[in-house]
Amino acid sequence: MSGQLDMIILLFVIISGIGAITVRDLLGAAILFGAYSFLMCLLWAIMGAVDVAFTEASVGAGVSTVLFVAAVFRTTRRTKD
Amino acid sequence: MKLVALASALLCGTILLFGTAEFPDFGDPDSPAASHVSPRYIEEAMAETSAPNIVTAVLADYRGFDTLFETAVVFSAAMACFFLLRIFGEDERRPSEKLYRHLPTGITLRIDPGGKVPDSPEFERIDGIWIPHDVIVKTTTRLIIPFIQLFGLYVIAHGHHSPGGGFQGGVILGASVILYAISQNLRQALGRMGEAVSAVFCAAGVFIYAGAGALCLLMGANFLDYSGLAPLFGVDAIQARSLGILVVEIGVGLAVMSAMVWIYYNLASMGRHQEGL
Amino acid sequence: MSEFIDFFVGKYNYWAFILLMMIGLYAMIAKKNLAKKIIGMNIFQTAIILFYISTAAKGGGASIPIIAHGHGHGLSEHGARAADYINPLPHVLMLTAIVVSVATLGVALTLAVKVYHQYGTLEEDEIADRIRAQTGGEP
């Protein structure tokens, strides 16, 4: 039951991870990276690691993404790969 | 290059996969990881530290030394960003045009270098690259931010009993300031929480943590052995541990909050601290 | 076949962590864009976090590591049993690791911004071209 949910989220994690490194737009990559972190956080919540999930939600999905967006804002969205 | 990368990644993965065959089964309650050290935490943490959240107990007490340095890592990262990016006195050295918005009308004025700056509360300085003028966003964030901060404080304070603690709370508090900076602008955020404040708060947060540990040393206990603080708090050793955890969580929260804000300031403005997200 | 499925199902978290690690490693080596490399680095780190969290799991209805009825002064009548709670130690370790990873991310992004400021691009090959143009090929 929870195992299946687990697997589905893992699948999404992997997809968003691959997406983050393949999409040809750094802002998009940053957002996908945020999504990746958020899915990771869900995964950990399901696995019972509530504190880790909390931290990942605030740090990974929150601040990391903001920092990334800020950096993209200060550099460029362009990427060749 | 791509092939090399793929090959090395695959090689690495294959080797690791090969190892998983001998792993204990996922979720096996008798695996060494579940049966050697950790049971003590689960069974005794409550009695020894009076913190029902075992993670908090382990984080701030049993392995408090790790966490001290974890906080120090955040501090050094913030310091590193400041060290690498901050540009001092850019404004004076390279005067550039400034943009002002007339609030009642929304008209944007451009003032060339050397031009006279309008001296009226109706004018607001704005950034050339980031000019949101959205009353809805500004008002909403103004409303939300206090609650976010309240929640952050709650998370720090309630870390003993529920998920959360200094890190999470600190990040939430930091995020509230960052949100303020994004919704208004960087200068206003800097006006609320300046650079010196972030830097000193950041160091002070870690200092609270390390100082609590050093205080234990002075009281004759080992470093970070909060039970040594019992005479100071006037409670028994176990309660002293609980209070010690609270003290260091506050330190962590302070440090992490300021660090996040500080990193954001430098990163978003390329260290110039005038224009930014 | 069913053995294989059991094998897979029993350890799918570990498989996923390896897959994520490979993605991260691949991105760090193959991608020429520095920001992409940084994303790869973070994925790599999260993969390891996933591994640790997986080691913490306990089957058989273990609950999250917060002791129920825990209010009061550590004198809960019925002491907690280890099998009832998920192993908290990896969680603690990974809290640290997450914070370390965001710290690393901050510094890495800072340096990336500096590199962009210096060369006007984040692509490694273009940077190499600029350096060659500036110094005449000397290291």
Added chain:
Amino acid sequence: MSPHLPALPVVVPLLSALLITILGWSNRRLPFPIALVALTAGLLSALGLMKDVLARGVIGYNMGGWDPPWGIAYRVDHLNALVLVVVMAAALIGLIATRDRVKAEFEDRIVPFYTLFVLFVTGLSGILLTGDAFNLYVLLEIASLTGYALIGLGEGRAPLAGLNYILMGTIGASFYLLGVGYLYLMTGTLNMVDLAARLPGLYDSHVVALAFFICLTGLFVKMAFFPVHVWLPNAYSNASSAAGILIAPLTTKVMIYVMIRITLTVFTPDYAFDVLDIGDAVVWLSVIAIVMGSVFALAQNRLKRILSYIVVAEVGYMVGGFWLGNRAGITGSILHIVNDAAMTLCVFLAAGALLTRVPGDRLIHLQGLFRKMPVSMAALVVGGLSIIGAPPTCGFFSKWYLISGGIDAGHYGFVAALLFSSLVNVALFFRVFEIAYYEPFGADHGHDPRAHGASGREDAPAAMLAPLVVVAVLLVALGLYSGDLVSAIIQHAIPARII
């Protein structure tokens, strides 16, 4: 001595780093004195620890008062006490010597510079003292993050080099973390002594072997072992000279210490040398590292790049010597940690001193420096001779042990590589000396009028020269006392079963 002594080398610098920020923010004159006091206290407590260890043997210290497998314990034995003294001493000398350079290079960044540097030393001393595998990772990250920052703010390609350093360093640290995770999965503990007690039953497990390899790979990246050294030359040669002086002598040496610690204390020599039997393979890798490091060094035309590649080759010395797996080899390796820290400090310091007076460190910039800066060049000569391995400088004696270990183990490839590298070092250093000595060529047999007139002497400031001379003298002193060093300390750092 106080029972809390083991905590001090970490706690005092940490608190001082914070004080530098808090107090220094308003008073820019404070950071240096605070750092000075912190590192002096660190050095004194390290010496005190050394004394205690010599008197009483291994010292343990429980952080937070929790017993080892549950809490984090520090464990001080001969090995880490020795390396701690070296690190603290090198950091202190570097700090004093670079005072003026820091003022010049980081005029408005004094506060963050010293904060980061003292944190860097904190991290290193924590790495050295800790007895907990995960705690080591956290401290490693402190030392690395501060190192990235210090290196990233240099001239030219420094930010790019710093970024590459971050990427590779993070891979290395993450691999180490993963290896520790594997160990945790198999044993359920993170304490090194506890791990060592629980591992013997698991020696035939592939996961443990994998954990070992992963840890080792991670550490190889961190210590810049060929072929994963690529971050080092760029990072060290582009860093500002102050940062180079402070970081170059320390990082790789501490990583080699970690390798030795993990192998000897956690996995035990039985496992590493007998069960896995990878010693030979690693020694061959280090042969490649030594040879390639030397060859790459030959191809460089900048002094600091040459020195950086020499560091790469020296890493090969230490790794190879350790993996010979016999007493002489490991003695040589540990002794070389000490000596190489001193040598690297000496040559980087000398290069920094030269850079105060010449526009760059390309070899053509060094023309005529023997006349212009005799003291700095003399120190560079001493450092160079030590790296070459000429007696009585300390480099000779560690090389002696390494060669002796190679012969004992019958590993003549390693011996040949060491000799080759020594010869290449002769070529490298004398190329530098030649340029500094001859050029610009004197007209007609050197009878140029300059020689008799005013000599145009303009050496580096005394504040930099004094520590430099101290280090140069130290190189010789270390050489003369290496016998005592080995018999009193290093012999006790090696498990008795290794012969």
Added chain:
Amino acid sequence: MESIVSLKPLAAVLVSILVVPLIIRSGNRPNLREGWTFAAAGIKFLIVASMVPAVLGGAKLELTIAQVLPGAAIAFRVDAFGLLFALVSSSLWIVTSAYSIGYMRGLDEHSQTRYFCFFALSLSATIGAAFSANLLTLYLFYEMLSFATYPLVTHHQDMEARSSGRKYLFYIVGSSIGLALPAMVYIYTVSGTLDFAAQGVMPASVPPAVLTALVLMLLFGFAKAGVMPFHSWLPAAMVAPTPVSALLHAVAVVKVGAFCVFRVLTGVMGADLLTGAGLGTLVCYIAAFTIIVSSLIALSQDGLKRRLAFSTIGQLSYIVLGAALLTPDGLTGGMLHIAMHAFGKITLFFCAGAIFVATGVKNISDMTGIGKRMPITMTAFFIGSLSVIGLPPCGGFISKWFLVMGTLEARQYAMLVVILTSSLLNAAYFLPIVYRAFFCTEEESKFDNRMGEAPLWCLVPLKLTAFISIILFLYPKPFLDLARLAVVQILGGP
């Protein structure tokens, strides 16, 4: 044989190191600077000489500085052989210092302060090598000597000096690190010690092939001994100022090389072991080859200093040959040759320098008739030649006599032939110079008849050394006693 702990060896080594700061400080007052040099040289000689009675009495003066490796310390031990060598070097330093003043000032050379500093350092290293108690200490001072002489060799700081300096380093340092060092470590590994002992320290278990390799590595590794094919640094080093060539490349440096070989063969390997393995003969043949070939090359050289250099290469191999004969007379001959050749060859170099200072001539073909211009110099040159050739009434005769006796004793008749042939060759490349200097027609002479000797500072030393060469023939007792005693000590004696 008693051992006395004494500070004298250390003092003898340190005196010329300690004088270096004084020389540097008085760099702009040449007279004071040279005064310091003289003072150091004099004190050094007195210290060395003061050890003679004790050593002749059979004692050994010992001092351990630092126990750097288990079983190997940095330590001094003065025995008869070391003292003999130290006596030669330190006495000649006084003479050479005087000569240096004349030469350097006569040519108005640059960087004289540096020159005198490194000269003093080189002497320290030489004396240190002479007094070494073990191979490690010997190696230490050997390397110190290599690096200290580098600035002297390349004194002129021009292109030619640089390429010579490179060659010098390549041969000397390359061979010592590449060959001698690993051999030493191997010896240390198998025997656990590096001390010199009467019959060597090598355990008998070392297989002959390894032993051969070790001997060859050490023979070639100490390339200062100039054994072919590791000889070509010596002619290259002749770009140095002549006093350097005189003292270092005829006495101190090259003889430290020969001294090392001597020590290795007798003190480390041991005579019996080498004889047993037939390695003495091998080294003999290598030395013989060097002797003959270098003499032949010397014949074809026109540069006077280059000819002297090749002659030195040959003469050094006499010493090696003497050591390799491994018989009492052979060893005595080898040791005496260190002293005898030193006085003879330094005279020749002094003459070459004096000629260069006075006339600027370097090539032999330009020296026709120079005897009329510089009669004193050329007379001294003649005496030096006789000594090097090994003819009476000069000291060289005595050492050669002992060498010949040694070959007979060892039944190495081929070596006897080699020595005699080589003596003929020596005569063939020296005597024509003297002949053409004095006996030539007016037209052939390249000089007019005016007397024009070099400055007095140059002239007195070469007269002195020529005189000593003759004295040594008449009164060889001090050196002979030391050599005899040394042989007893080396062979473990009755």
